[in-house]
Amino acid sequence: MIKVDGLTKRYARNVAVDNISFEVEKGQIVGFLGPNGAGKTTTMRVLTCFLPPTSGKASVAGFDVLEQPIEVKRRIGYLPETPPLYPEMEVKEYVRYVGQLKGVAHSELDAKVNEACERCNVADMKNRLIAKLSKGYRQRVGLASAIIHNPDVLILDEPTAGLDPEQRKETLGLIRELAGSHTIILSTHILPEVEQTCQRVIIISKGKLVATDTMENLNSRLRGAEMVAVEVEPRGGDLARETVQQRLEQLSGVSRVVFKEARGQRLSFEVESLQGRSIRAELARSIVSADWNLLELHAAGLSLEEIFLQLTGAEKAAPGGTK
Amino acid sequence: MNLVWIICKKELKSYFASPIAYGLMAFFALIFGYFFYAAVAIFVVRGTEMQMMGRSMPMDLNEWVVRPVMMNVSVIGLFIIPMITMRLFAEEKKTGTIELLATSPVTDLQIILGKWFAAVLLYAAILGISAFDLAILFLYGKPDGMPILISYLGLLLQGSCLLAVGAFISNCTRNQIIAGAGTFVVCLLLWVLDWVAAYDTSTTGKVISYLSVTGHFENFAKGVLDSKDVVYYLSLIFLGLFLTTRSMESLRWRA
Ligand SMILES: Nc1ncnc2c1ncn2[C@@H]1O[C@H](COP(=O)(O)OP(=O)(O)O)[C@@H](O)[C@H]1O
Ligand SMILES: [Mg+2]
Numbered sequence: 068m069i070k071v072d073g074l075t076k077r078y079a080r081n082v083a084v085d086n087i088s089f090e091v092e093k094g095q096i097v098g099f100l101g102p103n104g105a106g107k108t109t110t111m112r113v114l115t116c117f118l119p120p121t122s123g124k125a126s127v128a129g130f131d132v133l134e135q136p137i138e139v140k141r142r143i144g145y146l147p148e149t150p151p152l153y154p155e156m157e158v159k160e161y162v163r164y165v166g167q168l169k170g171v172a173h174s175e176l177d178a179k180v181n182e183a184c185e186r187c188n189v190a191d192m193k194n195r196l197i198a199k200l201s202k203g204y205r206q207r208v209g210l211a212s213a214i215i216h217n218p219d220v221l222i223l224d225e226p227t228a229g230l231d232p233e234q235r236k237e238t239l240g241l242i243r244e245l246a247g248s249h250t251i252i253l254s255t256h257i258l259p260e261v262e263q264t265c266q267r268v269i270i271i272s273k274g275k276l277v278a279t280d281t282m283e284n285l286n287s288r289l290r291g292a293e294m295v296a297v298e299v300e301p302r303g304g305d306l307a308r309e310t311v312q313q314r315l316e317q318l319s320g321v322s323r324v325v326f327k328e329a330r331g332q333r334l335s336f337e338v339e340s341l342q343g344r345s346i347r348a349e350l351a352r353s354i355v356s357a358d359w360n361l362l363e364l365h366a367a368g369l370s371l372e373e374i375f376l377q378l379t380g381a382e383k384a385a386p387g388g389t390k
Numbered sequence: 391m392n393l394v395w396i397i398c399k400k401e402l403k404s405y406f407a408s409p410i411a412y413g414l415m416a417f418f419a420l421i422f423g424y425f426f427y428a429a430v431a432i433f434v435v436r437g438t439e440m441q442m443m444g445r446s447m448p449m450d451l452n453e454w455v456v457r458p459v460m461m462n463v464s465v466i467g468l469f470i471i472p473m474i475t476m477r478l479f480a481e482e483k484k485t486g487t488i489e490l491l492a493t494s495p496v497t498d499l500q501i502i503l504g505k506w507f508a509a510v511l512l513y514a515a516i517l518g519i520s521a522f523d524l525a526i527l528f529l530y531g532k533p534d535g536m537p538i539l540i541s542y543l544g545l546l547l548q549g550s551c552l553l554a555v556g557a558f559i560s561n562c563t564r565n566q567i568i569a570g571a572g573t574f575v576v577c578l579l580l581w582v583l584d585w586v587a588a589y590d591t592s593t594t595g596k597v598i599s600y601l602s603v604t605g606h607f608e609n610f611a612k613g614v615l616d617s618k619d620v621v622y623y624l625s626l627i628f629l630g631l632f633l634t635t636r637s638m639e640s641l642r643w644r645a
Contacts, residue, residue: 116493117492118642119642137495137497138495140493140495141495143493145493147489149486151485151486151487151488151489151490152487153404155404155407156400156404164396164400165490165494167393168393168396168490168491168494168495168496169494170495212490
């Protein structure tokens, strides 16, 4: 459905997207994962014909973004990072306007507006001014207007950015519901969101493709190393952080100890295990037997940067792997 | 064409959703009312003077009221037009809503025409207010209708071409204030060019004064429809809109 081949986008000075290739099949829901500045928005803007590529090719439903932009635009529903809403319009009026722009036939316009509003749970706000809507509702109005013309492809740029956890869950649920009838690409810098929603993931960093894989494969590649956060306090007297760090590093199964912060006497660290080792029990025992107070110990998720480290490391270790 | 009309309707609604349309209308109504009153007062004073001097040659309403007032309107327009065009593109670029238009199956030209038509219609509505004042002339006198219509046509043409230029300038920036100020400066320049002709009678002087927007309006104000002036306005409209399409495209490539 979507085909990107050697795509490069250069801004005046810097290269935002560097020779990226991937394909998305029909009906898939794909996560586009990368830290801020990775080039997610830029790639999406090329796919939606907002920006032309510097070099390389991109096509949607068989239509090239440079040669037949109008055909591509007809088949895409796009929700930019900040939904492009006109605050002076009412919700219904806005969704209707977008429908007209997207070429929805006049005879079915009203029915489609109602349908899109119901699917995105904004039916109760239809007559509200957009300026008066909460952030969560604005996102949903943006989504409703993106699906108004029943596009083959939905491109959602950080659809959960700036939402509170409750709204996040709702929005992701909504996207999962939409999955059946559309091919969806959604970008995010939050890994769990991709895990919850997507079948495939495309990971980019600094404009370069890091990995493209199914969610299961990625999980098995990431499984293994464990990240544990601990907080320690001396039982009277002073405690140098080097002492603690050394003691933890000497434990078997620990690959790395990173000092996080000191709050008064409390010291917190992040401890990473070797592949396939569970270290939480041993950590606790070691700290207690050193006669320190163990204030906190919990498994911490891998941050995106750590995933990148692992993925790029893993790929060097096993060339021709799952890439 | 349908899409142009859809965009145009939306733009007009946006104008009237903010105080700007009403503000401009009120401003114009006041200023026009003042100039109209002044012109009529002069006309009446002169008329009585003439009668007292025993000359009863009838004075021409068109020449004494309509023409000077319409000349004033063509200058007032220079102040109103930047206020209309400044938000056209700059606002959408700032808020990011341009992304909606640019990723919809709509051509750049349709977007530009839609927005420009909306600006022209708003300007026409503002000019329309003056018709209420002029109607008074028909109640108490017998002015000639045709020259008035022609001068309205001239005002509309002059407005349309400055609105096209304003649209272009608004497309070059994401800052409304800069767009407005830039348009105002260009409007003033195109007006002032006319003064050159007063000092400089050489060929260059003539060429420069030919470029003046208000200079071409003089004939319209007299009620004279000259194809030379119409062609001037139409080509400036075309130039403004053409530059806007170019700017939209180049922005996309530079982005
Ligand atoms: N309009 C622009 N002009 C110049 N550089 C830009 C522009 N937009 C984005 N960039 C740069 O391109 C890179 C990728 O940006 P972006 O695609 O927005 O990343 P993401 O969406 O993944 O956060 C960044 O380094 C950013 O600074
Ligand atoms: Mg982004």
